[in-house]
Amino acid sequence: MCIHNFTQEIANIQFSLADRVLEEDCFNSLDTVAGVDVSFSVDNQAIAAVVVLQxxxxxxxxxxxxPVELFFPYxxxxxxxxxxDAVISVLNTLEHDFDVLMVNGHGVMHPRGFGLACQVGVLCDVPTIGVAKRLIDGRYIKRATQRHHAIGEFQLITENNNELGAFFKGKYVSVGHKxxxxxxxxxxxxxSVFKxxxxxxxxxxxxTETFKQELTSN
Known part of the structure; x- marks a missing residue:
């Protein structure tokens, strides 16, 4: 199967799973928040990390x-x-519970409405927020520039009168799930104490620090 057909099949799955995303508050308390990220090399050897904060x-x-290995190309x-899979694996090592998970990737502000934050949220059945550095295909770029954007204020990004997310301090924020x-x-x-x-x-x-330590110890 050629890569185009393969990615098209996955894209179709993303479209269908996007219907499972809940854009409403589905929790009773809001005391703890976790963040998750994956740092990786060109050899696909990666470190998945999670931090839980009050x-x-x-x-x-x-x-x-x-330590994880990533089997699918970027x-x-x-x-x-x-x-x-890497994100879910490291979440399974936690001893503390969390109320909301912040994911380094898009939520519904994704070309097919199903970014990494949505996928993790739906698979784990937990509330998630997507926080991404850049847009994937420029689809919303005209609505997400820094022009007329005051520091410390959100610039809402809409499409067809639907609020998809917001631009804030150079980041794109959207709902992941629940x-x-x-x-x-x-x-x-x-x-957001810092940017x-x-x-x-x-x-x-x-x-990043853990990954560097792994590199120097090998």
Missing amino acids: LGDLEILEKRTL IPGFLGVREA ISLKTALSIVKMT TPEPIRQTHILA
Whole structure:
């Protein structure tokens, strides 16, 4: 099977699974937030990392890393296929529970409405928020520029009168699963001490440092 036909089949699956995403708050408490990230090399050897924080003061409650191998190539729009298993594997090592998971990748602001944050949220049945550095195909770029965008304020991104997400401090935020956009944006703003929300920032630091240690020890 050629790669185009293969990716088209996966794209069709993404379209169908997007219907399972719930864009409403499906939790009783909001005390802890986790962040998850994957740091990898050209050889597909990776470190999946997760950090759990107290939402109020952003105190770190738990850190976990896990060496993993990524078997699917990096193709824009298919990060969920590449990294979801790694993310789920490291989440399974946690001792602490979390109320919401922040994922370094898109949620519904994805060409097929089913980014990495959606895939992890649906598979694990947990509330997730997608936080991405860039748009996948420029689809919303005219609605997501920094023009007329005040620092510290969200710029909502809409399509056909539907709010898909927002642009905030250079990041694209959208619902992953089981959370409303309003609540997702509130959590992102609450945790954005620096440019990157703290759950994602701390997890990226952990994954990168651990990966460097793995490289130097081998």
